[in-house]
Amino acid sequence: MREAVAVFHDFAALESAVDELRDAGFAKDDISLLAGEDTVERKLGHSYSRVEELEDEPDVPRTAFVSSETIGRREDMVISSLTTLPTLLAAGVVVASAGAVAAALAGTALAGAMVGTALARWMDKRHAAWLEEQLERGGILLWVRTPDEMAERKAITVLTRHSAHDVHIHEIPRAG
Incomplete structure (x- = not known):
């Protein structure tokens, strides 16, 4: 399994991207965000200064996307x-x-x-504190599971269209 990764600097752009991903057929459970700072540090056993450090970290805790609505x-x-x-x-x-x-x-x-x-x-x-915490560390980190190449292309196109940066695909390690 692979997933698309992206970093957003604006919550409105993130919401628009998630709406478009959902409209394109991605399930709610396929879309996740970086969990709060305390949760991440507890799970990983260390702190981080930039969200980019965690983009490809397989054990980083995640949370579901929740819209403003x-x-x-x-x-x-x-x-x-x-x-x-x-x-x-x-x-x-x-x-x-x-x-x-x-x-x-x-x-x-x-x-x-x-x-x-x-x-x-x-x-x-x-919620505002969580967003501010993410933005202070480089942006809001988003992952989208992509079961095949067509889904990968679709996710990359949507994420790029909504001004995400550092958009890429990575492998999800299989659970042992």
């Missing part, structure tokens, strides 16, 4: 669930208690919304 949907779900559930509970208790505890539960619903918003901001900051 997907992150936004996850944040919306977190906020929605932490707002809606307390509100529904409050409504049920208000009906059951003829309004006696409505004020307390309204506060619970507000607290849920605040927690949801805080979690969404944390998710945004965590």
